[in-house]
Amino acid sequence: xxxRAPRRLSFPPFFSFVTFVRVMPDPLPPEAAAAPPSxxxxxxxxxxxxxxxxxxxxxxxxGAGRWVALKRIDGAGPDEISRLTREATNAxxxxxxxxxxxxxxxxxxxxxxxxxxxxDGLSLRSLARGDGVRLxxxxxxxxxxxxxxxxxxxxxxxxxxxxxxVRQQAKDLHLFVTDFGLARTVTGVVVGTxx
Numbered sequence: 613x614x615x616r617a618p619r620r621l622s623f624p625p626f627f628s629f630v631t632f633v634r635v636m637p638d639p640l641p642p643e644a645a646a647a648p649p650s651x652x653x654x655x656x657x658x659x660x661x662x663x664x665x666x667x668x669x670x671x672x673x674x675g676a677g678r679w680v681a682l683k684r685i686d687g688a689g690p691d692e693i694s695r696l697t698r699e700a701t702n703a704x705x706x707x708x709x710x711x712x713x714x715x716x717x718x719x720x721x722x723x724x725x726x727x728x729x730x731x732d733g734l735s736l737r738s739l740a741r742g743d744g745v746r747l748x749x750x751x752x753x754x755x756x757x758x759x760x761x762x763x764x765x766x767x768x769x770x771x772x773x774x775x776x777x778v779r780q781q782a783k784d785l786h787l788f789v790t791d792f793g794l795a796r797t798v799t800g801v802v803v804g805t806x807x
Contacts, residue, residue: 641679644672654720656682656727663735663774670730673715679730680715681790684723693724700726703766703792710757712777712788731788733779737772746785750778753787761792768792 644657651658658669662681671682685696700717707713713729736750754776758768768775768789775791 640674641672653682653723653725656680656720656725658682671727673727676715679732680727681712681730683726683728683791685725693719696724696726706761706764706766706792708757708760710753710787710789711761711792712790714792728790729788731777731779731790733777733788735774736776736778736787737774739778739785750776750785750787754789757787757789761789766792 640657643659647657647659653671655675656671656673658671660670662668662670666686667684669682671680672678673680685693697717700714704714704716712731715727715729717724717726719725736754739747739750741747754771758771761768768791770791771789775789777788777790778785779788780786
């Protein structure tokens, strides 16, 4: 009987070992690591209160590994939460150098929220008024951002000096329009600063 010997397979050298890679989550920044357990809200760790018309915090997003501005939307019913989520999703499509990014909107632990790009700076209202040319440039940048948003079919609805954030970038100031989609008149109800 002519039996064939089992055939040996040969692999290139790089198959001769197996490498295991363990993906570790981003380490928590010291501020987030030092926060008490009560500072947690779902995947967010709130570390500092921010000013503004609604409760908001500088928070660490453990899922995305980044700092965000986390805004709580008080007094919102299911319809309002649904509207905010829809508007934030639509506004998140706006990509412009002078518009703060919207990351997500929803509800966690019964708290409705919107998470946006954290801008480490001052509001336009808080900015020193010394240099008129610099202020005109910042307003020009805000106007460009709003014009871009309007061309995309988005209206801000709550454009105030508090929603224009300015941060130092290299040797100049950079402006961000914040809070797109967070105020709107719906069925006679006004939300945000106009209220």
